[in-house]
Ligand SMILES: O=C[C@H](O)[C@@H](O)CC(=O)C(=O)O
């Protein structure tokens with residue numbers, strides 16, 4: 230397991246790009262045949278990827294720092310499949326996840342195994358938080374998610390937000406998670422940006438060519454920094470940081486939040502003129 234210690238709101242201001250990357254980004258998580266996990270200090274979010282090869286399932290391991298007999302003893306997990314169709318087995322029950330389908334895994338689930346049944350692997354992205362109670366494991370297909378259409382072509386930010394793990398869809402503990410897809414020709418996400426001191430957030434950008442980049446904006450509103458991110462890079466946003474991006478082409482991203490509450494719309498909006 231890797232550990233990500235994010236810099237504080239004073240230190241980040243004097244960091245180089247390489248240092249910012251080191252302190253906030255999670256790169257190279259998706260590796261064929263591997264399960265990789267990073268324990269972050271943003272609300273104890275655990276971020277990971279599992280890319281199982283055919284006939285070689287990967288199981289979700291526990292770790293000394295989870296202080297538990299099994300991973301989900303006191304944790305919930307959100308999983309979304311970013312690769313080809315795959316399968317997740319939770320306590321012996323199989324869930325087939327088509328591309329972009331989610332699985333919410335409840336606290337108390339003892340064994341979690343990831344499978345690819347085809348030659349091209351599934352690519353499971355997962356985010357986990359501490360959970361205070363057991364609920365139910367739920368498979369969320371795209372049509373079950375809350376759908377919010379935002380932005381416009383004129384604003385270069387036409388996008389659809391799929392809220393897959395959120396109140397009303399899945400009874401989770403603190404995790405709120407979904408995917409946002411930008412229309413062709415639109416490049417901006419979360420414009421204008423916002424903060425939410427009550428929750429921290431992790432973005433994972435994907436679904437764009439290897440030689441394109443999404444310029445992610447972070448930092449306190451009056452001291453923003455940007456980082457060009459390659460596909461399948463995750464970036465942690467502490468409570469004090471904006472999290473917004475402009476791509477060199479359209480793209481999608483998975484967002485996941487944890488913290489005080491689960492209300493998606495209570496963000497503190499900024500205007501672009503507030504940024505420095
Ligand atoms: O707090 C909410 C999150 O930052 C994202 O869900 C925002 C987002 O997907 C978008 O505006 O494109």
Ligand SMILES: [Zn+2]
Pocket residue numbers: 423424425430472496
């Ligand atoms: Zn947000």
